[in-house]
Amino acid sequence: EAAVTQSPRNKVAVTGGKVTLSCNQTNNHNNMYWYRQDTGHGLRLIHYSYGAGSTEKGDIPDGYKASRPSQENFSLILELATPSQTSVYFCASGDDRVQYFGPGTRLTVL
Amino acid sequence: SQLAEENSWALSVHEGESVTVNCSYKTSITALQWYRQKSGKGPAQLILIRSNEREKRNGRLRATLDTSSQSSSLSITATRCEDTAVYFCATDEDTNAYKVIFGKGTHLHVLP
Numbered sequence: 001e002a003a004v005t006q007s008p009r010n011k012v013a014v015t016g017g018k019v020t021l022s023c024n025q026t027n028n029h030n031n032m033y034w035y036r037q038d039t040g041h042g043l044r045l046i047h048y049s050y051g052a053g054s055t056e057k058g059d060i061p062d063g064y065k066a067s068r069p070s071q072e073n074f075s076l077i078l079e080l081a082t083p084s085q086t087s088v089y090f091c092a093s094g095d096d097r098v099q100y101f102g103p104g105t106r107l108t109v110l
Numbered sequence: 111s112q113l114a115e116e117n118s119w120a121l122s123v124h125e126g127e128s129v130t131v132n133c134s135y136k137t138s139i140t141a142l143q144w145y146r147q148k149s150g151k152g153p154a155q156l157i158l159i160r161s162n163e164r165e166k167r168n169g170r171l172r173a174t175l176d177t178s179s180q181s182s183s184l185s186i187t188a189t190r191c192e193d194t195a196v197y198f199c200a201t202d203e204d205t206n207a208y209k210v211i212f213g214k215g216t217h218l219h220v221l222p
Binding site for chain 1: 140141143150151152153154155158198202208209210211212213214215
């Protein structure tokens with residue numbers, strides 16, 4: 001059974017629309033992360049969280065918000081989606097530096 | 111901020127050969143990790159090597175860490191076609207051990 005799940009797996013959004021990407025983990029890890037992956041850039045950290053109620057900015061937080069309402073759930077929110085946010089997004093949960101990744105969400109913003 | 115970076119964009123080897131992926135990093139670290147990402151999947155951790163360790167093994171994988179030159183290597187022996195993947199090194203910031211930053215990755219192709 002997958003310990004980190006993401007939904008949706010694929011999403012097409014319109015420019016200016018609101019997009020919410022969801023992540024759920026059953027690892028009971030305190031730390032959760034959102035990355036985006038683009039060719040030539042590898043994995044870039046957007047936001048992360050130390051536990052329920054906390055969110056921290058990563059290296060590229062502009063245009064993104066995060067929400068951690070519970071230990072299990074961590075959402076990434078694009079209030080006004082732009083074509084430059086077209087990417088594959090990965091969520092991960094972690095404990096003592098080891099990170100366990102979800103399967104990814106492919107987002108296309110038209 | 112690119113704390114860690116692999117030294118090669120792509121490598122190709124034939125099955126059965128050995129291959130080494132190298133990584134350099136910029137700051138003092140508490141640990142360095144190697145991850146593998148197969149096509150269409152999320153990355154999966156292979157080895158975590160702490161700053162007080164010089165070598166770590168996991169089956170056919172061997173990671174080394176040289177803190178004096180701020181570099182690490184991941185060697186794979188007896189490669190198989192299923193080793194074809196992108197390999198990332200990742201480091202933490204010594205001021206924030208839970209903020210893990212990934213390199214851009216090395217694409218390894220193992221040919222039959």
